[in-house]
Amino acid sequence: MAESICRSLRDGSIEGEHSPALTIKDSLQSHAGTHAFNYFLCSLAANVCAGKSQARGLVLVAFSQSPSFYLSLLKRKRMDASLLTKCLRILDCYSDPLGWKEKIRQSSGPDKPVFTESDYVCRDVKDITKLLSSILELGKGFSEGRAYFAVAIDSVSSMLKHASLPSIAGFISNLRSHAQVSSMLWLLHADLHEPRSTAVLEYMSSIVASVEPMVEITDGQKGSDNLFWLGRGLQKGRFHVRFKRRNGRVKLFNEEFHIEHTGITFSTPSSENIVVSQTLLPKQLQFNLQLSEKERADRSRVLLPFEHQGNGEPIQIYDGRRSLTESNTGLNGLQQHALSIEMEAQRMQSKGEIHYIRDSDDEQPDSDEDPDDDLDI
Amino acid sequence: MAFNRPPLAGDAMATTPTVRSSSFSRNISTSAASSASSPTPGSRIGSGGAAFVSSGIPDLDRILGGGFLLGSLVMVMEDAEAPHHLLLLRNFMAQGVVHCQPLLFASPAEEPRAFLGTLPAPVAASKEERQRAPGPGHDEQDQGLRIAWQYKKYFGEQQFSDAHNKDSKQEFGNNFDLRKSIERHMLSAQNVDCISIQKFSNLAPLRERCSSFLSKLPGNGAGLAGRIAIQSLCAPQCGFSDWDMVSFVRSLRAMLRYSKTVAIITFPSFILPPSFSKRWQHLADTLLSVRAIPDEDKDLAKLLTGYQDMVGLLHVHKVAQISSQVPVILEASTFSLKLQRRRSLVLERLNQAPVEGSSGTSYGTAGPCSGSLKGSSIDF
Numbered sequence: 100m101a102e103s104i105c106r107s108l109r110d111g112s113i114e115g116e117h118s119p120a121l122t123i124k125d126s127l128q129s130h131a132g133t134h135a136f137n138y139f140l141c142s143l144a145a146n147v148c149a150g151k152s153q154a155r156g157l158v159l160v161a162f163s164q165s166p167s168f169y170l171s172l173l174k175r176k177r178m179d180a181s182l183l184t185k186c187l188r189i190l191d192c193y194s195d196p197l198g199w200k201e202k203i204r205q206s207s208g209p210d211k212p213v214f215t216e217s218d219y220v221c222r223d224v225k226d227i228t229k230l231l232s233s234i235l236e237l238g239k240g241f242s243e244g245r246a247y248f249a250v251a252i253d254s255v256s257s258m259l260k261h262a263s264l265p266s267i268a269g270f271i272s273n274l275r276s277h278a279q280v281s282s283m284l285w286l287l288h289a290d291l292h293e294p295r296s297t298a299v300l301e302y303m304s305s306i307v308a309s310v311e312p313m314v315e316i317t318d319g320q321k322g323s324d325n326l327f328w329l330g331r332g333l334q335k336g337r338f339h340v341r342f343k344r345r346n347g348r349v350k351l352f353n354e355e356f357h358i359e360h361t362g363i364t365f366s367t368p369s370s371e372n373i374v375v376s377q378t379l380l381p382k383q384l385q386f387n388l389q390l391s392e393k394e395r396a397d398r399s400r401v402l403l404p405f406e407h408q409g410n411g412e413p414i415q416i417y418d419g420r421r422s423l424t425e426s427n428t429g430l431n432g433l434q435q436h437a438l439s440i441e442m443e444a445q446r447m448q449s450k451g452e453i454h455y456i457r458d459s460d461d462e463q464p465d466s467d468e469d470p471d472d473d474l475d476i
Numbered sequence: 477m478a479f480n481r482p483p484l485a486g487d488a489m490a491t492t493p494t495v496r497s498s499s500f501s502r503n504i505s506t507s508a509a510s511s512a513s514s515p516t517p518g519s520r521i522g523s524g525g526a527a528f529v530s531s532g533i534p535d536l537d538r539i540l541g542g543g544f545l546l547g548s549l550v551m552v553m554e555d556a557e558a559p560h561h562l563l564l565l566r567n568f569m570a571q572g573v574v575h576c577q578p579l580l581f582a583s584p585a586e587e588p589r590a591f592l593g594t595l596p597a598p599v600a601a602s603k604e605e606r607q608r609a610p611g612p613g614h615d616e617q618d619q620g621l622r623i624a625w626q627y628k629k630y631f632g633e634q635q636f637s638d639a640h641n642k643d644s645k646q647e648f649g650n651n652f653d654l655r656k657s658i659e660r661h662m663l664s665a666q667n668v669d670c671i672s673i674q675k676f677s678n679l680a681p682l683r684e685r686c687s688s689f690l691s692k693l694p695g696n697g698a699g700l701a702g703r704i705a706i707q708s709l710c711a712p713q714c715g716f717s718d719w720d721m722v723s724f725v726r727s728l729r730a731m732l733r734y735s736k737t738v739a740i741i742t743f744p745s746f747i748l749p750p751s752f753s754k755r756w757q758h759l760a761d762t763l764l765s766v767r768a769i770p771d772e773d774k775d776l777a778k779l780l781t782g783y784q785d786m787v788g789l790l791h792v793h794k795v796a797q798i799s800s801q802v803p804v805i806l807e808a809s810t811f812s813l814k815l816q817r818r819r820s821l822v823l824e825r826l827n828q829a830p831v832e833g834s835s836g837t838s839y840g841t842a843g844p845c846s847g848s849l850k851g852s853s854i855d856f
Contacts, residue, residue: 265715269674272713276586298746299712302556347558347787348771380779380789380826385808387781387827403624 100340100352101365104306105139107342109146111153111247111281118275121284122304124297129312129336131356133163134363136286140169140251141176141362143284147249148182154249154281156241158234159189162224162257166191188237191220192230196261198222224258227266231273238279247281250274254286255300264296271303310356311337334358338365518575519546519701519736520648526799529577529701529738530649532567535823537649539811540762540795541804544738546701548796549729551760552742554708558768560788560813561742562594563654563821565705568740570595570652572703573662580669580689582682583707584714588670591707592663596652599820651820673706673714679724682706686728690735702737704728709743710756718752725759733798761796766813780812781827788813790823 104121112118121139125132140159146152159169166189173183195201201222219237221230238248252258258267274280289297289309301307313336340352354365390398519529520542528543531550537543544550554561572579573595581588671685686704693702710721725741732739745753745765757763767789770776777783790811795804811823 263715265712268712269714295747295749298556302712302744302747341557342771343557343768344771347560347768349557349768350771351773380776380810384779384826384828386830403622 100354101138101338103342103352104308104340105142105146107306108139108143108249108282108284109152111249117305118280119282119306120271120275120304121282121306121308122300123284123286123308123310124289124301125286125310126288126290129310130288131336131358131363132286132288132310134358135308135310135338135356136251136253136284137172138363139284141173141178143249143251143282144173144183144187145176145178148178148186152249152281153247155186155246156238156248157187158237158248158250159187160192160230160234160250160252161189162192162196162253164253165193186241188219188240190230190233190237192224192257194220195222196224224261227262227270231270234274235277235279245279247279249281250283252283252285254288256286256288256291259292259296264299268299268303271300275303305343307341309339311339313337313355337368518571518577518648527701527736528648529575529703530571531564532569532571532649532652533564533821533823534649534651535811535821536564536790539792539806539823543649544740544762545796545798546736546738547733548738548761548798549725549732549759550738550740550762550764550796551756552740553757553763553765554742554744555766555768555788556744556746558766558788560766560768560790562707563813564764564766565707565740565742566595566654567652567821568703569705570598570658571650573658573668574598574650575700577700578667578669578689578693578702580671580686580702580704581707582671582673582685582705582709584672584674584711585707586672586674588672592668592670593657595658595663596654597656597658598650599653653819654815654821655819673709676714676716678720679716683724683727686739687731690731690737693735693737699736702735704732704737704739706739706741709741710748711744712747718749722752722755722759725756729759729761757793760794761798763793765791765793767791779829781829782812782814782824785814785816786812787815789826 107119108121110119123132123135123139125135143152143154144157147154147157159166161169169189170183173187174180219233221233224230234250238250241248255267255271271283271285274283285300285304287297287300335355335357338352338354338356340354342350342352344350353368355368356363356365519527522528522542526542527546528537529546530537530543531540552561552564569579569581569592581591583591585591669685669689671682673679673682676682689702689704693699709725710716728739728741743756745756748756769786769788773783780786790813792806792809792811795806797803808825810826812826814822814824816822
């Protein structure tokens with residue numbers, strides 16, 4: 100299931116539609132979100148470097164870790180360093196997000212040693228439009244300038260610290276609808292924000308992956324119990340994915356993850372505890388009382404008792420039994436049955452015959468004549 | 477009391493196709509009542525003199541009791557996970573284009589004109605249309621019911637012409653083919669106005685555009701009805717203040733009441749604070765919501781018939797009731813959205829799948845007291 104996420108990020112966007120966007124959501128109870136983010140980042144970077152993906156380059160906006168961390172992470176995954184420099188650009192929003200170091204450097208004089216930082220440093224993360232333009236610039240810097248590129252944002256939570264929700268929503272929607280962005284992924288720490296911010300970011304993404312603890316922790320436990328669960332929360336947990344498909348349906352996945360020293364691994368869940376959201380459906384569900392076309396046609400063929408009158412044809416009432424046409428006496432089923440019993444009874448008795456002729460035998464079945472017509476009052 | 481005698485053969489009344497359900501009749505001019513085309517194409521007069529326009533989805537028109545009421549505000553609550561509100565918007569706008577009604581469209585996208593390219597084309601009336609006949613309507617009482625009546629042979633046949641009703645239905649609302657997009661010449665000949673609300677800092681420009689659109693419409697009587705469609709009014713990227721949006725919706729509703737226009741607004745209600753979401757829902761005259769359904773859900777597949785074709789659910793919360801005291805009571809309020817042959821949008825009631833025979837008691841076998849009851853706790 101995690102592979103299907105990697106595949107959809109790799110395949111990228113279809114012409115004329117928004118690009119797929121992955122939100123990785125975690126919380127304090129299970130804070131393995133960074134590991135999950137690194138996993139998907141590495142897989143996307145591997146695909147980009149190998150040329151298997153729609154995107155030709157990857158732009159990483161680093162807020163919570165320094166760029167050197169990511170470079171060493173990717174090198175640990177055995178990726179070629181030269182390929183990386185061609186396919187990866189990191190926008191450094193970690194070293195100096197608000198421009199304080201720059202101000203200190205300027206005020207203290209030019210004789211201080213200058214750090215060599217990476218090429219692309221953003222010194223003002225509050226200016227979202229400038230951030231957007233620098234990302235697009237970095238993206239265009241890849242080969243040909245017309246190629247697709249993917250965007251990874253290390254954490255949107257850090258962005259939300261500095262800028263307002265509408266501006267970030269506009270930023271993300273502009274990125275998603277940009278013609279050259281192939282796919283996006285970002286990390287969100289759900290309990291740092293109001294539910295509204297989380298709802299907005301989930302609304303703007305096409306895949307929502309949440310990292311949850313194995314067992315939900317109730318609010319009643321406080322104090323030392325919380326710390327106990329904190330340690331456990333890192334090692335394993337549940338990975339719940341909601342995939343928004345193009346036909347409007349939502350595909351749900353559930354997996355377990357384990358953190359090892361190499362990183363995170365996903366496996367199929369040991370116990371199936373899938374909850375069907377019955378709240379979608381109304382409480383009283385009806386049975387289908389409508390007729391299908393075939394049923395309607397059949398119903399129109401039924402000949403009702405008085406409809407044939409005046410046609411000049413012999414009376415044939417369709418009472419639902421095929422044996423009507425086959426029977427030569429023209430009696431209905433019950434009378435036939437009674438007659439056959441009588442005949443058998445007759446055969447069993449050698450002497451003493453009983454001939455029973457019913458009055459109504461003379462009449463045709465279901466005659467239209469009113470029996471009271473004969474009365475003379 | 478109503479005296480409803482069946483017309484005798486040779487009676488002059490037998491030629492009129494309308495059936496009187498009571499002895500009271502509304503004093504409508506004959507041109508409006510019996511002509512096949514109403515004076516305003518695209519709109520229909522319903523009960524109580526209320527005028528309806530079609531929503532673009534014939535099933536929805538039937539569910540809402542005629543269509544969207546002119547002068548009302550329709551609001552659609554979006555779902556976070558599925559874009560079904562766009563289906564409703566597309567059909568609404570395409571219906572307006574087909575009837576040449578003036579249309580105003582606002583959306584938070586940079587280029588709202590691009591959305592017009594996705595409007596569906598109307599399906600030409602074909603044999604399939606006639607086969608998919610609507611169920612017996614309330615005004616065609618005896619038509620669907622065949623009565624075997626002993627004295628029927630003494631009276632002439634009552635000819636109810638179905639063709640008349642069908643034609644007027646086709647003029648009122650069309651089925652749309654979602655796979656084909658509408659022809660360019662229909663869009664360019666039309667006065668379709670598009671606004672992008674992303675750049676606005678508040679909603680005053682939008683309010684001005686709406687009022688100028690409404691004032692440009694011709695006055696009462698002759699003239700076409702207008703349509704306003706606003707997509708995702710409280711979208712997160714437009715940073716309008718909550719109270720600003722509520723006052724805009726209120727003023728739009730006031731402007732609509734005295735004009736021959738229907739406005740439809742879709743909004744993601746989960747983005748609003750709960751108290752404001754409630755305010756928005758109360759401001760609507762007709763309130764619908766769309767929901768997504770999980771994919772490949774075995775429990776739902778067992779529970780509902782036709783689960784494979786469903787793309788989503790539509791829930792009707794409120795139906796407009798402007799000039800009448802009689803509320804519209806719906807048989808069911810949740811419907812499934814299906815794409816029939818992937819072409820046209822169909823709304824159906826949710827039907828429970830038949831319970832499997834092994835789990836229930838079976839009375840079909842002969843002899844109720846024999847041991848044919850499976851799994852039953854009752855033993856005779």
